[in-house]
Amino acid sequence: MMRGVLPWCAILSSFVLLGAAPVAKIQELLARPKVLCGRFDQNKQLVGLKKPVKSNGRFCIVADKGVLWRTLQPFPNTVRLTRDEIVQLQGERVAFRLSAKEEPTVRVINQVMFALLAGHLGELEKLFEIDGSVYQNSWNVTLNAREPAVAKAVGKIALDGGEYVKNVTIDHTSGDRTSIVFSALQSGTDAMTADEAALF
Amino acid sequence: MNRRNLLAGFWGLVVFLLLSHSAYLWLGQRIAPDTDILALLPAQQQDPVLQQSFSRMAEAAQQRLIVVVGASEWAAARRAADAYRAVLKSREDLIQLNDGVMDQTFSDGLAQFQRHRVVLLTARDEAALRGQSNEYWVNVALTKLYSPFGGGQAVAWQDDPFGLFSGWVQARAQETPVRPRDGRLYVGDGRLEYVVLPITLRAPAFSLAAQQSVMSLLAQAQSVAQNIAPDAEVVVGGVMVHAAAAGEQARWELSVIGFGSILGIVLLIWLAFRSLKPIVLVMLSIAVGCLGALSASWLLFDRLHLLTLVFGASLIGGAQDYGIYFLCNRVAADAQLDSWQLLRRLLPPLLLTLITTVIGYMGLALTPFPGLRQIAVFSVLGLVFAWLTVVCWFPVLVRSDTLTKIRLANWYVGSLARWPLLGRDRRTLVVAIVFAAVAIFGGSRLGISDDIRLLQNPSKSLLDDQIKLTRLLDLPTPAQFYLVRGASAEAVLQREEALKQRLDPLIERRIISGYHATSNWIPSAHAQVARIQLIQQKVLNDGGPLAVLAARIGEGDQWVTATRERFRTSELPVLLDDFLKSPTSEPWRYLWIGQVDAGYASIVAVKGLSKPGLPILEGAAAGLDGVRWVDAVGAISTVLGRYRHYMGWVVVFSYIAVYGLLYPRYRGATWRVVAPTALASIATLALLGITGQSLQLFHVLALMLILGVGVDYGIFLQEPGARRDPIAWLAVVLSALSTLLSFGLLSLSKTPALQAFGVTMLIGTTAVWLLVPCFDDYQVEKTRGL
Numbered sequence A: 001m002m003r004g005v006l007p008w009c010a011i012l013s014s015f016v017l018l019g020a021a022p023v024a025k026i027q028e029l030l031a032r033p034k035v036l037c038g039r040f041d042q043n044k045q046l047v048g049l050k051k052p053v054k055s056n057g058r059f060c061i062v063a064d065k066g067v068l069w070r071t072l073q074p075f076p077n078t079v080r081l082t083r084d085e086i087v088q089l090q091g092e093r094v095a096f097r098l099s100a101k102e103e104p105t106v107r108v109i110n111q112v113m114f115a116l117l118a119g120h121l122g123e124l125e126k127l128f129e130i131d132g133s134v135y136q137n138s139w140n141v142t143l144n145a146r147e148p149a150v151a152k153a154v155g156k157i158a159l160d161g162g163e164y165v166k167n168v169t170i171d172h173t174s175g176d177r178t179s180i181v182f183s184a185l186q187s188g189t190d191a192m193t194a195d196e197a198a199l200f
Numbered sequence B: 001m002n003r004r005n006l007l008a009g010f011w012g013l014v015v016f017l018l019l020s021h022s023a024y025l026w027l028g029q030r031i032a033p034d035t036d037i038l039a040l041l042p043a044q045q046q047d048p049v050l051q052q053s054f055s056r057m058a059e060a061a062q063q064r065l066i067v068v069v070g071a072s073e074w075a076a077a078r079r080a081a082d083a084y085r086a087v088l089k090s091r092e093d094l095i096q097l098n099d100g101v102m103d104q105t106f107s108d109g110l111a112q113f114q115r116h117r118v119v120l121l122t123a124r125d126e127a128a129l130r131g132q133s134n135e136y137w138v139n140v141a142l143t144k145l146y147s148p149f150g151g152g153q154a155v156a157w158q159d160d161p162f163g164l165f166s167g168w169v170q171a172r173a174q175e176t177p178v179r180p181r182d183g184r185l186y187v188g189d190g191r192l193e194y195v196v197l198p199i200t201l202r203a204p205a206f207s208l209a210a211q212q213s214v215m216s217l218l219a220q221a222q223s224v225a226q227n228i229a230p231d232a233e234v235v236v237g238g239v240m241v242h243a244a245a246a247g248e249q250a251r252w253e254l255s256v257i258g259f260g261s262i263l264g265i266v267l268l269i270w271l272a273f274r275s276l277k278p279i280v281l282v283m284l285s286i287a288v289g290c291l292g293a294l295s296a297s298w299l300l301f302d303r304l305h306l307l308t309l310v311f312g313a314s315l316i317g318g319a320q321d322y323g324i325y326f327l328c329n330r331v332a333a334d335a336q337l338d339s340w341q342l343l344r345r346l347l348p349p350l351l352l353t354l355i356t357t358v359i360g361y362m363g364l365a366l367t368p369f370p371g372l373r374q375i376a377v378f379s380v381l382g383l384v385f386a387w388l389t390v391v392c393w394f395p396v397l398v399r400s401d402t403l404t405k406i407r408l409a410n411w412y413v414g415s416l417a418r419w420p421l422l423g424r425d426r427r428t429l430v431v432a433i434v435f436a437a438v439a440i441f442g443g444s445r446l447g448i449s450d451d452i453r454l455l456q457n458p459s460k461s462l463l464d465d466q467i468k469l470t471r472l473l474d475l476p477t478p479a480q481f482y483l484v485r486g487a488s489a490e491a492v493l494q495r496e497e498a499l500k501q502r503l504d505p506l507i508e509r510r511i512i513s514g515y516h517a518t519s520n521w522i523p524s525a526h527a528q529v530a531r532i533q534l535i536q537q538k539v540l541n542d543g544g545p546l547a548v549l550a551a552r553i554g555e556g557d558q559w560v561t562a563t564r565e566r567f568r569t570s571e572l573p574v575l576l577d578d579f580l581k582s583p584t585s586e587p588w589r590y591l592w593i594g595q596v597d598a599g600y601a602s603i604v605a606v607k608g609l610s611k612p613g614l615p616i617l618e619g620a621a622a623g624l625d626g627v628r629w630v631d632a633v634g635a636i637s638t639v640l641g642r643y644r645h646y647m648g649w650v651v652v653f654s655y656i657a658v659y660g661l662l663y664p665r666y667r668g669a670t671w672r673v674v675a676p677t678a679l680a681s682i683a684t685l686a687l688l689g690i691t692g693q694s695l696q697l698f699h700v701l702a703l704m705l706i707l708g709v710g711v712d713y714g715i716f717l718q719e720p721g722a723r724r725d726p727i728a729w730l731a732v733v734l735s736a737l738s739t740l741l742s743f744g745l746l747s748l749s750k751t752p753a754l755q756a757f758g759v760t761m762l763i764g765t766t767a768v769w770l771l772v773p774c775f776d777d778y779q780v781e782k783t784r785g786l
Helices: A006-016 A023-029 A105-117 A121-125 A148-154 A194-199 B002-028 B048-062 B074-089 B102-114 B123-131 B134-146 B164-173 B208-228 B239-273 B276-301 B306-313 B315-332 B339-365 B370-397 B407-417 B426-444 B460-473 B489-508 B525-538 B545-552 B557-569 B576-581 B583-591 B611-620 B632-690 B697-718 B720-724 B728-746 B752-775 B777-785
Strands: A035-045 A053-062 A066-073 A077-081 A085-090 A093-099 A128-135 A138-145 A156-161 A165-171 A177-187 B064-071 B095-097 B179-181 B184-188 B193-201 B233-238 B476-486 B514-516 B592-596 B599-607 B627-631
Touching: A023 A128, A023 A138, A035 B134, A053 B134, A066 A194, A085 B134, A121 A128, A138 A148, B002 B276, B002 B370, B048 B239, B048 B476, B048 B583, B048 B592, B048 B599, B048 B627, B064 B074, B064 B208, B064 B239, B064 B460, B074 B095, B074 B184, B074 B193, B074 B208, B102 B164, B123 B164, B123 B489, B123 B525, B134 B545, B208 B233, B208 B239, B233 B239, B233 B460, B239 B276, B239 B306, B239 B315, B239 B460, B239 B728, B276 B306, B276 B315, B276 B370, B306 B315, B306 B370, B306 B728, B306 B752, B315 B339, B315 B370, B315 B697, B315 B728, B339 B370, B339 B632, B339 B697, B426 B632, B476 B489, B476 B632, B489 B514, B489 B525, B489 B599, B489 B611, B489 B627, B545 B557, B576 B583, B583 B592, B583 B599, B611 B627, B627 B632, B632 B697, B632 B752, B697 B728, B697 B752, B728 B752
Parallel strands: none
Antiparallel strands: A035 A053, A035 A177, A053 A066, A066 A077, A077 A085, A085 A093, A128 A138, A138 A156, A156 A165, A165 A177, B064 B193, B064 B233, B095 B193, B179 B184, B184 B193, B476 B599, B476 B627, B514 B599, B592 B599
């Protein structure tokens, strides 16, 4: 059960999203592989909870296809984003499915994603104001949604990285905070495991 | 003599007043005819609340236009839409663009609902709360907790750990597929990406002037947009688009029928009399008739429908009969006979023809359609004014030496002698048997049709656009909906909820795609209390999902208590009045009719409806108190059908009435006056059947008018004057030809109702014309004598 689609847009975007601060410069630094997989470690600090909520798993981004986000610990859960739908899997079972037909924003999210992967950063700049800096081979940016409604739902996003994105931090308007660290990044056709490929 | 001049002078004064009033209306007030097609439809007199719900739906629609600008690439669609928008922006006096506010309003509106989140649940979650285990809800919360995508919302996780409120928000957002995107409104169909531009008209939708300005503005905007993105697709929908198309068509028909009739009549009279004077005289009577009809109708109705004028244009064919009859008889009469003496002789038949025609038009006035009533009154007034002009002025204007008989007229009259006549012979019997056989055959093949499309028949491209927009924007159907009534607002909301329980399975079965209802936003107080209890019993209870969840995430009793407290502070009841006042409710306000007569009422609108689903939806209301399925399309068809039936009987009784009216004058020959018209009507029905037409109200109404017009010809031929000099035949020929001309032109109308009327008049009048001389007993005697 997954609610609120607008935030997805921002978070997914933020993941590969490399702002326009010196957009051209960052674009030069970034590798643009067809397939990118790796490990993520997520740390959520939620209002009212004493301890941070930690989880980790694997993710894959495939150009022209979409995104696979697999939480492995402590609560297995897979989310798959393709052009026309968002699907949540628990094991093999589809726990939740939202198609673009029901929720038109789904397609926008995915188009934004694909635009990002293809390096169409100009397109993203229309959704977010991008602010940041580049130092040698690393960079960091903050994103602020241009639409007040998106900003309200998403909050503020910060990214940093080099050849790839390394950290994503989201400060939600509600006070909750999510930070994700990426590691063990692999690109190329064999980056994806067989069962991951099967999930697409 | 003095008294006669006084009469003519008095009529001159009346005509002067008419002229001044008309000049004042057209030049001073700049009146324009009405184009609202709904004005033609009957009011639901038996149920004012129902009528109110209809007009509520109509009002919600009529001052709005919706434009979508699409292209295969979002960027191209956006560029085209921006160009389109810029053109519209230049005329803010005409239209107002509504695309800026929605996004802001929606998110602000949701903030307003947060304080009430415990009472806002989707039906699916409500059912899941009753049916699902603790484990299910703990899973939901944990998924939301660990998912990177599930947590980033305006509502903190701890305020909505089970996603109940978020689910409701999502469901509300999905009531429309339109979404904000890049500062515009967006919708897509998988093929093209569209920018949506909702427009509110500042000028009345049914004003001809406004229609012209808005339509040309839209056309200009479209060409600018397509200049920028050549493959851009622009679809415009709204009541005004239909009204403008219908108005354009009616205006064209008005001029064709009007000018066509006048031209034809001028030609006919010229051929008959070879003189300019009778043309001027007949035109004079027609002009006074039209002016009188216009002025008096305006005084009576305060407005005139464009279709009244279209139909009224065919009046020209009827109004000239009296003048022609007078002129023909003047030609035939002795030169010694003074025109006033002639009039005295002609007055009884003239009066009878007027009364029978008026009876014919009264048939239209008896229907519940305001438009038809207006047409009937307009036509009767026109005829009366034309008639009075003939009676008051013609004897003064036409002296015995004004006209001379000419050869063509003689030829017409001569043809009467060669006309086949009915008698007690074998030929008549054979003809009668053949006629009866054809009539029975044709009658048996005559189907019936009461389709609403008789009244309005938009072009295919307009209809396609409408269907496309309805699908793309997932709009509810405006003509079919549920009307929910109750003693109080609370009762109405509860009844809506009972109805929705029956509609939800229909969504699963894909009979409808969804519904709009006030109770989607504001549950009844009863449901709100029930939900608070449900959440306390199934979520916040000891050992329930919240307690299990706390253990799973390593939080203690303190967290559980704090979270329970949070739920409790957002249990505030959400109130209908607050909602209706907030900007969020703007698109939904039309659903709430509010206080009516002795209670409250609301509309539940359905989406994605198809024809086979209609009986199922009607059935869904069965047995629910205060819920009524309203099918405006079906209701109008029922009314059309009922009146087709009813008017059929009125036609039959009118024949009896006309017979009674004529009997004192024609005695044993009365049947000769009425029979040709009756037989012509039967022949018309048979011909309609043979050509595969379906009988509809407007055929029957035309039969009524054929009675009025056709009996005139019978009267002309049965008059004593006709026996001495068959010049009356010339009057019949001229009258029939001009009637044929004007109604024949009406049969060119694109409005199926007018077309049916025209076709029936065309066939019927021709048949009467051909039949009338067959029933002339003077001729019978003459042939016998030979």
